[in-house]
Amino acid sequence: MALDRWVAFVILCIALAYGYAAFFTMDGQLPPFMQRNPIWPSTFPKVLAVLTVLTSLFILLGLEKPANDGKAPDIDYRRLGDYNLIQAVLLLGLMVAYALLLRPAGFLLATFGFLSVGAFALGERKFHILLPVAGIASFAVWYLVDEVLGIFLRPWPFFI
Numbered sequence: 318m319a320l321d322r323w324v325a326f327v328i329l330c331i332a333l334a335y336g337y338a339a340f341f342t343m344d345g346q347l348p349p350f351m352q353r354n355p356i357w358p359s360t361f362p363k364v365l366a367v368l369t370v371l372t373s374l375f376i377l378l379g380l381e382k383p384a385n386d387g388k389a390p391d392i393d394y395r396r397l398g399d400y401n402l403i404q405a406v407l408l409l410g411l412m413v414a415y416a417l418l419l420r421p422a423g424f425l426l427a428t429f430g431f432l433s434v435g436a437f438a439l440g441e442r443k444f445h446i447l448l449p450v451a452g453i454a455s456f457a458v459w460y461l462v463d464e465v466l467g468i469f470l471r472p473w474p475f476f477i
Contacts (some may be wrong), residue, residue: 343357407438
C-alpha cells in the first residue's frame with residue numbers, strides 16, 4: 318500500500334476516535350439551558366469528524382486519482398531523502414513553537430512570527446509582500462475572534 322494510503326488510514330483512526338468523543342462524550346455535561354440550543358459546543362467537532370472520516374476513506378479507497386497504470390506511486394517511502402523533509406520538520410517545529418509562545422508572546426506577535434517564518438521557510442522571499450500580509454492576517458483573525466465572536470485572546474505579550 319502506498320504511503321498516502323497509510324497516512325489516510327492513520328488519520329482515519331484518529332478521526333474515528335475524535336468522532337466518538339464528539340458524538341458520545343462531549344454533550345453529557347451540558348447545562349439544561351444549553352440542551353435546547355440548535356447548535357451545541359460539539360457541533361463543529363462532529364462536522365469536522367465526519368468530513369475527516371469521509372476524506373480519509375476517499376483517499377484510502379483510491380478514489381481521488383485515476384487507476385495507476387503500472388507507474389511507481391506518487392510518494393515512495395524508500396526515497397524519503399529526495400523530498401523536502403527539512404521544510405516539513407521545520408514547519409512542525411514552528412507549529413510547536415507557536416503553540417508554546419501563544420500565551421507568553423500574545424496572539425498577534427506569535428501569529429505574525431509563525432506566518433512570517435513559515436512562509437520564509439517555504440521559500441517566500443518578497444518581504445515587502447510577506448510582512449504586511451502576515452500582519453493583516455494576524456490582526457484580522459484576532460479581531461474576528463476577539464471582537465466579533467467575543468472569545469478573549471490576549472493580543473500582546475504578558476508584560477504589556
